[in-house]
Amino acid sequence: MSAPAWGIVAVFETPAEILRAAEAVRDAGYRRFDVHTPFPVHHMDRAMGLRDTRLPWVILGMAVLGCATAVGLQGWAMGKGYPFILSGKPLFSLPAFVPIIFELTVLFAAFGAVFGMLAFNRLPALYHPLFKNRPFSRVARDGFFIVIESSDEKFKAEDVRKLFESLGAKEIEDVHD
Amino acid sequence: MRTAPVGLRIGAPAFAKPGAIAAFIAVGCSGMIFGSGQFFESLLVVFAFLASISLGALIFVMINHVVGTTWSIVVRRLAEHLMMNIVYVAVLAVPVMCGIHHLYDWSHPELVTGDAVLTFKAPYLNVPFFIGRTAFYFIVWSALAIALFRHSIKQDGDGSIGHVESMVKISAPGIAIYALTQTFAAFDWIMSVEPHWYSTIFGIYYFAGSFLAINASLAVIVIYLRSRGSLNGTVTVEHDHDLGKYIFAFVVFWTYIAFSQYMLIWYANIPEETVWFRVRWDGSWKWVSLALVFGHFVIPFFALMSRYMKRNPRVLLAGAVWMLVMHYVDVFWLIRPAFSHGAARLVAADMTSVIGFGGAYVALFFHRLARYPLVPEKDPRLAASVAFENH
């Protein structure tokens, strides 16, 4: 090995294998590792020891913001900005404001969900060291990958390789940045 | 595949013995000492409330058969007993029919002749046809309930897949029949208390409340039974979670229907329609209306939103009991303003009716519960249902 690798990637063939591998890597004490699968594998979050995402709070915040925006916009526009009595309704007609309050709450919350998800995942990320790895192009098809980054405190190339071998990895390769 | 624990049974609690049931009925009937007016008005509310739970159970069972859900198998027997209580509710309909002249203005010929609208409606709103329709609804519902229950019990013996097929075959047309009969029952029993008023959504409004009530009832029952040591490991937190989701969803659905009805009538502002809401905003009825807005929507909506709340039995129990109380308030709010304009009054007969007739309903449920296994023990999907997990 000449240049220090960015990490070491191992290839597995089935969801069961990758789940077991993820548990083993977690138990071995690695922190900077990731699993790549073509579809979300059940219980992988538990196997990897992932903490619950805070995304729901972001979405809740956005929902409150959307609700407040709708109340403010309608209340102000009808009450102060352009106060006209139309079809005999009071200037501030809550029943008539409900549909738009609902729509903007949902719209803002949905923005929170989508853009929050992208932000938490640091996407878009058009470059990633793994993209240069040849077997990795199978990731969206049928490949199950686990990668430990060399920046992990416990990272020692031989240990990592040995661990992957003991878990029955089909291929083990260095990944360079 | 884990196997389901078999032989799940409980004994009948003391209040579920025939003598106790008779005592409950006696308490219910004792409301008559407060005068027939109070008694019939209170009775109609309790009747419509209890009917909504049994009707909710009937549609709950039929929908789950047709859709083929797995999670609901473990609570199916509980729902089936509530469904079978429709026979008891049919008995309760007898005193309601006796109070027809007190409850329904259109049953007085002298009022009808002086009123063009009521005269026009007389071919529909008249005493013999009304009683005939109510009898017809109960015959249809009881027939459906008994047919479904019979297959379910037979399945306990032989575990045959044929019973599942039969129950699906009964349920599919059953849902269609149910939709029509339940709608017209809501028009008859509740809407025609104010016979000039009409709303096409009314049947769905009653359905929304009743489906909410059945899910809340099931949540209360499973949590209670687990506290008594039954159903542990069979009805798990995963099933609680699903019941909680349905309670939450139908809190929202009820609100959607209630808001649609209110907003459209408010917006169009046609006097013959708005009067109904006007009456419910006069005097202390305003507070009941506001109690529904907050107690039937705002508070449970926020309380039951999170996953944690639905998976915590204590919170779920509190939420389910709360929703049952609010559902009673809702039925009360639909019926009673017609009898006491300007002032919402909870009368003494309300207490006796709720304790007596409601108590008999609960006691009958437990009486039935003790006679059969708590779950359909030979349903081929039971093991999968027990092992069910949310994701």
Place this chain on the structure above:
Amino acid sequence: MGLTAGHPVEDAVTPAPLVLGSNDFGSVTDRVCEINEWKTPRAWYVAFGIALTLLGVLLAMVSYLVLAGLGVWGLNMPIAWGFAIVNFVFWVGIAHAGTLISAILFLFRQHWRTSINRWAEAMTVFAVCCAGLFPGIHVGRMWLAYWLFPIPNQMKMWPNFRSPLLWDVFAVGTYATVSVMFWYVGMLPDLSSLRDRAKTKMRKILYGVFSLGWRGSARHWHVYERAYLILAALATPLVLSVHSVVSFDFATSVIPGWHTTIFPPYFVAGAIFSGFGMVLTLIVPSRTMFKLEDFVTKRHLENMCKIILATGSMVGYAYLVEFFIAWYSGNMYERYTFINRAMGPYWWAYWIMVTCNVITPQLFWFKKVRTNLVGMWILSIFVNIGMWFERFVIVVTSLHRDYLPGSWDYYSPTWVDMMTLVGSFGLFFTLFLLFIRFIPIIAASEVKGVLPQAKPHGGHE
């Protein structure tokens, strides 16, 4: 679940498997992506040519409308709402199946949705495009359509937030935005498949950019799944709200036949009904054309037929309740309106509506019909026709009999009305054919999730 593993028998308690044949993870991706990678078939060019021609017709009609004015349509008092609103409601309704399949069936854990949700979502987005067109051109001076939005302007005017027409702008706008996001987010993993398989530079760049660098990281999936679930939970009430708001356009008025409280849920049921009708219309031929029988199985089609039966019956329920209450109300205007619908000058439209929406779908009670491709396809066309006529009946019959008998009129569309409707199908099919060509039409990553092999504990779920 998991009962199906290794037991491809179907009975009352073991449903047929969702994916047939000997498919594994790899073959699912191959089969789905090949459709985008094969040489474009000649049939596609033919279809695209027809669609483009119709789109040209639409453009011509809209141009003519702008140049000549709204008089080229058949509108005249008292029928101020004609084809434009009928078409608008028709297309919005079709747009409902997509989010229903994606969101509601997702929440109900109906795993069979995975093979059809992408189509349905695409259809949703395109149908919303068609729907949005009609109010846009109906406002007359369409270059001022931005007045619909609350944008600060030099006149210091604000739109009327108490008007249901403005609620529509927000509801349809929100629905379009959320549907596009839902569609796109669900597509990310499959776009990354296409990126990884891309042979040409162009495809590499385009799929690379649009897949946003998705790399199947479990840390990403973790957040992604949560986001998708919440998005589904948000889209579910949204889908109910959109057609409810559309129904408010009618129901907040005081016009007999329009003002009735059942409208919101009834419109929603009708929308789902029409949406599933259109999904079936598109999916039955496409399934054969692209040989997708392994993914869109008889079970999928049968389930869709059942939903059509259920929602069609709900619509029938609403017709019945409306009719009954019109009589029960004792209100002579209500009564007249409904009798006039069934027996007045537009009796034919009414009976087309009842036949196609309530009567013919009852054939789906029979398993033979639910499993017959030709039969279900024909019935799905009936659904589309019936639901278009439903909106026609609602809009036109209620308006053509004003309170003042002197203004009574008979509305008939002009050739411009007709050709605009036909042209809107051009817009829809143009977009749909582009979708089939360039976007994975089946959510491959989700289909893999329902394969028996996907369970890490081998069916002990």
